[in-house]
Amino acid sequence: MSGPRYTNLVESLPATVPFVGPEEQERSRGTSFAARLGANENVFGPSPKAIAAMQAATDDVWMYGDPTSHDLRQALAKHHRVGMENIVVGEGIDGLLGYLVRLMIGPGDAVVTSDGAYPTFNYHVAGFGGVLHKVPYTDDREDPSALFTKAKEVGAKLVYLANPDNPMGTWHEGPALARAQDDLPDGCLLVLDEAYVEFAPEGTAPNIAIDDPRVIRMRTFSKAYGMAGARVGYAMAAAELIQSFDKIRNHFGMNRVAQIGALAALQDAEWLAKTCADVAAARDRIAEIAASEGLHTLPSATNFVAVDCGKDGDFARRVLASLVSQGIFVRMPFVAPQDRCIRISCGPNHDMDLLAQAFPRALSDARK
Amino acid sequence: MSGPRYTNLVESLPATVPFVGPEEQERSRGTSFAARLGANENVFGPSPKAIAAMQAATDDVWMYGDPTSHDLRQALAKHHRVGMENIVVGEGIDGLLGYLVRLMIGPGDAVVTSDGAYPTFNYHVAGFGGVLHKVPYTDDREDPSALFTKAKEVGAKLVYLANPDNPMGTWHEGPALARAQDDLPDGCLLVLDEAYVEFAPEGTAPNIAIDDPRVIRMRTFSKAYGMAGARVGYAMAAAELIQSFDKIRNHFGMNRVAQIGALAALQDAEWLAKTCADVAAARDRIAEIAASEGLHTLPSATNFVAVDCGKDGDFARRVLASLVSQGIFVRMPFVAPQDRCIRISCGPNHDMDLLAQAFPRALSDARK
Structure with a gap:
């Protein structure tokens, strides 16, 4: 009694997935994220x-x-x-x-x-x-x-x-x-x-x-x-x-x-305009949070900001790991030299405040 | 400036679709269906x-x-x-x-x-x-x-x-x-x-x-x-x-x-049980509606009933066309000899009443 016959192509494919969802990270952490800023979701929500x-x-x-x-x-x-x-x-x-x-x-x-x-x-x-x-x-x-x-x-x-x-x-x-x-x-x-x-x-x-x-x-x-x-x-x-x-x-x-x-x-064009204004303000806030730690951010035409952590990918990965451990879901580029950055989605003030609290410790954790 | 290059397989595929949706039929009719009993949707709705x-x-x-x-x-x-x-x-x-x-x-x-x-x-x-x-x-x-x-x-x-x-x-x-x-x-x-x-x-x-x-x-x-x-x-x-x-x-x-x-x-197991009971009652009702016109229905273990229109596919297609023209959305098997039947989804009393009203005329239309 043999199993099904896959195509040769399917047999050759790895069992990888493009992204691990935040819920899976939450389950392995055993606790929910306090701020969900990693998937470029629009935390301001729909109309x-x-x-x-x-x-x-x-x-x-x-x-x-x-x-x-x-x-x-x-x-x-x-x-x-x-x-x-x-x-x-x-x-x-x-x-x-x-x-x-x-x-x-x-x-x-x-x-x-x-x-x-x-x-x-x-x-x-x-x-x-x-x-x-x-x-x-x-x-x-x-x-x-x-x-x-x-x-x-x-x-x-x-x-x-x-x-x-x-x-x-x-x-x-x-x-x-x-x-x-x-x-x-x-x-x-x-x-x-x-x-x-x-x-x-x-x-x-x-x-x-x-x-x-x-x-x-x-x-x-x-x-x-x-x-x-x-x-x-x-x-x-x-x-x-x-x-x-x-x-x-x-x-x-x-x-x-x-x-x-x-x-x-x-x-609802009005809501879209409001969202874009909210997002622009949040982009500025992320830039401020980074600047207050002496870091540079990339100009962004999106609802996220790439924060240049100023060193190599390993350093940025440590910054990211600390943010995640502090309950801030973020992601980062996979490839050098872009992986010197972490990518933070825009969110309302409450989320940005949590980020502002967690960010200095993330950098000091990464520098250890 | 040439167009994109499709795979050979795609080039060979016809531009058919498996089903035309009821909304498209409604748009070409210029009016909505009074009863939507053609796609085996569950009109009783979810829990x-x-x-x-x-x-x-x-x-x-x-x-x-x-x-x-x-x-x-x-x-x-x-x-x-x-x-x-x-x-x-x-x-x-x-x-x-x-x-x-x-x-x-x-x-x-x-x-x-x-x-x-x-x-x-x-x-x-x-x-x-x-x-x-x-x-x-x-x-x-x-x-x-x-x-x-x-x-x-x-x-x-x-x-x-x-x-x-x-x-x-x-x-x-x-x-x-x-x-x-x-x-x-x-x-x-x-x-x-x-x-x-x-x-x-x-x-x-x-x-x-x-x-x-x-x-x-x-x-x-x-x-x-x-x-x-x-x-x-x-x-x-x-x-x-x-x-x-x-x-x-x-x-x-x-x-x-x-x-x-x-x-x-x-x-919500309770709702599921209620739904199954409602569906069983509607199946009986469809069988009654058919029987009152001297027609036979197939026993059904689903939320729809195949009504044997008693003649060939062309006759059943005329029955179906008349029901559709009377605002009752139904479908039917594509292949003989099953296409002697039309397929009617179960619905609440209101829908079954509309069916009961339309069905005799559909048969007389088909017999013309």
């Missing part, structure tokens, strides 16, 4: 109107969600002044990245990303047998020119670029990115992850024609809209590419209440 | 405790869900008296079927199912390049012996069997199924879809050792627990197989509020 809409919709949770996400896509199309046929809604950007990689990548296909960029994208590429080529950050920023040159060199089908970037929080101005895009090799799709773009200065999102077949943009309700737990992301691209998702996606994968909540969140 | 838990959890939707679904898996493990390592939670059975097919099936791999069984499973198999072999129903029931014989003949890696069955509502007793399983060929995994099993008579679920490597069982909160819109399913199997999902699944794919709601629903 109260979105919460109210979701609570009302819960009574109807016996119904499947609309598999086409019609109403949400219609509102997004209006919001972005594109056609509904240019938008696909999915189970967070993570889910959409998985579908996108599946559409393009088979064993041996080349993909380019930055060394230290989003691990879940890499997880999906590996999961479909793609071969990842990584280029380093330049001055703590992703380097479009280096990425596109590498893509040409290896014949990449996909190149991933987050703008603003995670985990560093840095960004490129839209016009510069649009110009760089001219160097994309033929037949290579730019996966432009704009998860954090609502926090960024005006003009950070490049002006790209929606029917440009060289680019797909990823957006989410997890960050500025404060609904990470709802799992609603969307992608915008040329109609043909968007339509191809329908060949493979889980058509009934969307939570009905989340669809309704996202629609309500999108319509 | 009020689950609704309350979800409404309370909405305030915390800014947090990602626990990627391990720890608390829900722990409760499910206790409920089923298996280990947590024997359970994976996913985005509905649809999502889990997609992952399972991906684990096993590559281009050309053989898969066996019944002709007329769950289209979404077939969609996933086609989506990974698998080759479907179908065996007919026997007496409106899936035929385990024929399925397993075919699996041996074609060297199938997967064989799909729903017990109780959808779309017919028929079932096999657990002991008979457990005996049949001895005919499963070596290296073929039985995908036992038990989405409706909570509605079925005691003993319908076969007694299978949890570490038996030949079977994976799929369960859901969409049916008896009344939470289709939440998208929570789970699979139970040997630990090694369950662990392999971690190689490929969307680890952060679960809606946080849905996880919490499912846990609360699981703990």
